[in-house]
Amino acid sequence: MDMLSLIASRHSYRGKYLPTPVPREHLAAIMQAGLQAPSGCNKQTTSLIGVDDPAVLEKLHAVIQPPAGNTAPAMICVLGKRIIAYRDKCYWIQDYAAAIENMLLAAVALGYQSCWYEGHVTDADRIGYQMQKMLGVPDDYELVCFLPIGVAAEPVTEKAKKPFEERAWFNHFPEEKNP
Amino acid sequence: MDMLSLIASRHSYRGKYLPTPVPREHLAAIMQAGLQAPSGCNKQTTSLIGVDDPAVLEKLHAVIQPPAGNTAPAMICVLGKRIIAYRDKCYWIQDYAAAIENMLLAAVALGYQSCWYEGHVTDADRIGYQMQKMLGVPDDYELVCFLPIGVAAEPVTEKAKKPFEERAWFNHFPEEKNP
Numbered sequence: 001m002d003m004l005s006l007i008a009s010r011h012s013y014r015g016k017y018l019p020t021p022v023p024r025e026h027l028a029a030i031m032q033a034g035l036q037a038p039s040g041c042n043k044q045t046t047s048l049i050g051v052d053d054p055a056v057l058e059k060l061h062a063v064i065q066p067p068a069g070n071t072a073p074a075m076i077c078v079l080g081k082r083i084i085a086y087r088d089k090c091y092w093i094q095d096y097a098a099a100i101e102n103m104l105l106a107a108v109a110l111g112y113q114s115c116w117y118e119g120h121v122t123d124a125d126r127i128g129y130q131m132q133k134m135l136g137v138p139d140d141y142e143l144v145c146f147l148p149i150g151v152a153a154e155p156v157t158e159k160a161k162k163p164f165e166e167r168a169w170f171n172h173f174p175e176e177k178n179p
Numbered sequence: 180m181d182m183l184s185l186i187a188s189r190h191s192y193r194g195k196y197l198p199t200p201v202p203r204e205h206l207a208a209i210m211q212a213g214l215q216a217p218s219g220c221n222k223q224t225t226s227l228i229g230v231d232d233p234a235v236l237e238k239l240h241a242v243i244q245p246p247a248g249n250t251a252p253a254m255i256c257v258l259g260k261r262i263i264a265y266r267d268k269c270y271w272i273q274d275y276a277a278a279i280e281n282m283l284l285a286a287v288a289l290g291y292q293s294c295w296y297e298g299h300v301t302d303a304d305r306i307g308y309q310m311q312k313m314l315g316v317p318d319d320y321e322l323v324c325f326l327p328i329g330v331a332a333e334p335v336t337e338k339a340k341k342p343f344e345e346r347a348w349f350n351h352f353p354e355e356k357n358p
Contacts, residue, residue: 003288097276109182136352173315
């Protein structure tokens with residue numbers, strides 16, 4: 001599949017996963033794709049923990065409430081660090097978002113599905129913080145997102161998106177939308 | 180080129196561009212890839228303006244100081260909207276960052292180079308705001324980034340990145356890094 005088709009075929013998958021294991025080399029390749037994303041001033045503020053040990057997955061999923069991606073045989077936890085890029089500017093959110101998008105695409109390229117779970121773990125109940133303590137991650141990192149990785153057991157469905165013409169234009173913002 | 184190789188081959192390109200025009204269908208395909216990125220709660224907070232009119236490019240580049248990507252025959256301006264996804268949560272930065280990463284990859288897939296210019300236009304001098312006024316973009320959008328799009332006239336070089344082992348681990352944060 002070419003790149004543009006692959007980008008078009010990526011959808012957030014919230015269904016059940018098959019128990020088919022994710023080989024360590026696939027998990028590492030997906031993580032490597034994440035690390036290859038650009039970062040503001042090349043600060044590389046994003047780090048990752050791949051989880052494929054069933055005992056660790058079980059512990060993590062015990063605190064992820066409501067459950068999400070808990071049938072997936074692997075998971076990637078995304079860690080961000082609020083490192084200043086220059087002056088007072090910090091691009092850690094842009095950095096980890098680009099890394100996540102690369103990983104979602106790499107997962108699909110290798111035949112897996114995933115979903116970007118962020119609000120789920122960074123909300124007031126701080127599930128991400130509990131997860132990072134379980135993984136031994138020091139407090140100068142923040143666990144901001146997890147990605148279940150596995151083969152879909154159900155059809156991958158697509159959420160409706162606005163048409164191109166409502167979100168993209170050429171050379172000028174459309175006059176009729178700007179009274 | 181497969182997806183993983185393509186992700187690995189994407190680098191921020193700051194060199195000169197060839198005058199070779201970017202066909203409108205290529206520019207649109209890159210923008211479409213951006214719109215296909217996921218967004219928090221599917222709020223689709225990112226919009227785009229593709230610029231391939233030389234007169235508009237010239238106007239925009241007159242305010243982009245210091246100059247950046249000014250030899251590229253096309254540009255994509257990225258507009259974000261601070262739309263609340265749920266409760267008090269807004270994921271507009273994640274949304275546009277994922278869209279930008281998709282566009283950078285799509286550009287490389289089609290034989291072009293680009294670079295994520297964000298701090299350049301969102302700094303205190305608010306170059307992005309001047310650009311958005313020129314493009315007729317209303318104030319509920321924010322021009323947060325521009326991507327030059329064109330064929331590289333110089334070699335594409337790679338910035339050094341930390342090795343995998345310094346940013347990625349399996350099942351537990353490394354004990355020796357957490358005293």
